[in-house]
Amino acid sequence: MRIDIVCVKPEILSSPFYHSVIKKAINKGYIDIIIHDLKEYGLGKYKKIDDYPYGGGSGMVIRIEPVDQCFSKLLSKRNYDEIIFMTPDGDLFSQKYAKYLIKKKNIIILCGRYKGIDQRIRDHLISKEISIGKYILSGGELASAILVDTLVRLLPGVIKNKESILTDSFQKESNFISPPIYTRPVIYKGWKVPNILLSGHHKKIKHWLEEMEQLQKIK
Ligand code: ADE
Numbered sequence: 001m002r003i004d005i006v007c008v009k010p011e012i013l014s015s016p017f018y019h020s021v022i023k024k025a026i027n028k029g030y031i032d033i034i035i036h037d038l039k040e041y042g043l044g045k046y047k048k049i050d051d052y053p054y055g056g057g058s059g060m061v062i063r064i065e066p067v068d069q070c071f072s073k074l075l076s077k078r079n080y081d082e083i084i085f086m087t088p089d090g091d092l093f094s095q096k097y098a099k100y101l102i103k104k105k106n107i108i109i110l111c112g113r114y115k116g117i118d119q120r121i122r123d124h125l126i127s128k129e130i131s132i133g134k135y136i137l138s139g140g141e142l143a144s145a146i147l148v149d150t151l152v153r154l155l156p157g158v159i160k161n162k163e164s165i166l167t168d169s170f171q172k173e174s175n176f177i178s179p180p181i182y183t184r185p186v187i188y189k190g191w192k193v194p195n196i197l198l199s200g201h202h203k204k205i206k207h208w209l210e211e212m213e214q215l216q217k218i219k
Contacts, residue, residue: 001104001155002032002078003148006070007111007141008049008062010035016145025158033148036074041066050114059115067110067121074108083108083127085117086140086147090129097130098150109147111140179212 005013013035016022025031042049043065050060074080081104091097101107110117110126122129132143153159182193196208 001030001102001151002034002106003151004034004036004074004080004106004108005111005141005144005148006036006038006067006108007139007144008038008113009111009139009141010037012139012141013145016142016149021158022149022152025152025155028157030155030158031152036070038062038066038070041069053115057115061115062113062117062121064118064120064125067117068125071108071125078106080106080108083110083125084147085110085112085122085126085129086132086143087112087116087129088131088134088136090131092134093130093132093147093150095150098147098154102151102154109140109144111144113139177213177216179209179216 007013017026017033017035022031022033026033038049039047041047043063049062049066051063053059053061071083082101084107086109110121130143130147132146137143182197186193186198194208196205199205
């Protein structure tokens with residue numbers, strides 16, 4: 001899978017993509033993530049990418065030309081299955097959508113900034129608008145990192161312990177909750193790991209975990 005991320009603040013993405021699972025996935029060749037700095041496609045000597053909104057109002061708007069030029073360059077080299085715009089008023093991101101997206105070969109993610117982007121980008125160049133939640137971030141970069149992290153851990157081979165991905169809470173669409181989990185020590189400050197988990201009785205443990213999961217659901 002190849003993901004091209006087009007943004008104004010590429011430096012924000014250096015940390016999430018160059019550590020942990022995503023870094024491993026890139027190094028192992030499971031995924032290509034290419035970050036494009038929109039400023040490289042800016043207009044004139046000062047590489048201008050934004051301008052005042054028509055009709056007035058505060059804040060700057062990302063112009064269409066830099067975005068179109070960047071997209072055109074990418075589209076001239078390969079086909080893209082989806083061109084996503086990260087925006088708080090998009091469709092709410094979900095595990096279900098991640099599972100759909102992971103099957104795609106090439107995607108572009110555009111991250112917004114400032115007051116917003118020229119509506120014509122949304123109308124003519126974007127195929128899907130995604131929100132990671134009903135709150136407003138300073139830009140789409142962090143939102144795109146969340147989307148990419150969710151995708152990467154679904155790629156076959158990325159997470160070693162397959163069992164762990166399959167039993168992940170959120171993985172099952174109908175079930176957003178996992179049973180409680182514990183590790184050593186058995187007792188900390190008098191707080192004890194449930195005896196059943198220490199019993200070694202796999203059938204009983206499985207039954208207990210299922211019961212706990214049901215309880216969590218109705219909480
Ligand atoms: N850009 C700013 N806020 C966002 C959000 N909540 N989701 C996606 N992109 C965003």
